[in-house]
Amino acid sequence: DSGVTQTPKHLITATGQRVTLRCSPRSGDLSVYWYQQSLDQGLQFLIQYYNGEERAKGNILERFSAQQFPDLHSELNLSSLELGDSALYFCASSVGQATLSTEAFFGQGTRLTVV
Amino acid sequence: DAKTTQPTSMDCAEGRAANLPCNHSTISGNEYVYWYRQIHSQGPQYIIHGLKNNETNEMASLIITEDRKSSTLILPHATLRDTAVYYCIVRVAAFNYGQNFVFGPGTRLSVLP
Numbered sequence: 382d383s384g385v386t387q388t389p390k391h392l393i394t395a396t397g398q399r400v401t402l403r404c405s406p407r408s409g410d411l412s413v414y415w416y417q418q419s420l421d422q423g424l425q426f427l428i429q430y431y432n433g434e435e436r437a438k439g440n441i442l443e444r445f446s447a448q449q450f451p452d453l454h455s456e457l458n459l460s461s462l463e464l465g466d467s468a469l470y471f472c473a474s475s476v477g478q479a480t481l482s483t484e485a486f487f488g489q490g491t492r493l494t495v496v
Numbered sequence: 497d498a499k500t501t502q503p504t505s506m507d508c509a510e511g512r513a514a515n516l517p518c519n520h521s522t523i524s525g526n527e528y529v530y531w532y533r534q535i536h537s538q539g540p541q542y543i544i545h546g547l548k549n550n551e552t553n554e555m556a557s558l559i560i561t562e563d564r565k566s567s568t569l570i571l572p573h574a575t576l577r578d579t580a581v582y583y584c585i586v587r588v589a590a591f592n593y594g595q596n597f598v599f600g601p602g603t604r605l606s607v608l609p
Contacts, residue, residue: 487539
């Protein structure tokens with residue numbers, strides 16, 4: 382157990398819809414990363430937040446957005462969903478407040494299926 | 497982030513040491529080498545990281561060459577549960593630096609009975 386919690390584990394929705402994926406980082410971790418992994422594809426970095434602020438942006442579509450809340454949990458919002466958005470979405474957290482450890486720990490992912 | 501090169505796939509006999517190489521010839525002086533693995537659709541799992549000294553933990557050992565242009569991850573006694581895709585990543589390990597972990601295609605390790 383990495384300590385990173387993602388909900389829901391599975392999500393099935395129709396094209397054109399909007400969904401929200403939630404991530405609770407490890408206790409004390411300030412940084413949250415979101416990744417997308419399509420079938421048989423590599424892990425694609427989407428976005429990173431650090432203590433509520435956006436710190437790095439990858440190949441995130443304009444239909445996608447994210448935020449990190451004061452309690453440090455994060456949400457990834459996906460709208461106007463297309464079939465090609467079907468993928469595993471992973472959240473990771475790193476950078477504890479008490480230590481300078483910088484390795485990132487990943488959650489078990491949310492499997493999104495768009496039908 | 498520096499680019500890394502890894503073999504596409506490797507086989508290893510169960511109980512033997514698995515040695516996974518990684519080339520990072522353009523690594524900068526302040527970049528660390530991280531290793532992660534992903535077991536079939538699970539979340540990537542952190543294994544180990546290092547700067548220039550060899551590192552060992554309960555999972556693996558990391559050997560970094562003196563010029564830091566390459567490294568080897570060693571799983572001392574591979575088991576079937578070590579079958580996974582292994583990723584070698586280099587990045588700056590700064591406290592609040594806005595830098596993500598860039599995953600390449602990795603090495604698909606198959607541990608054979």
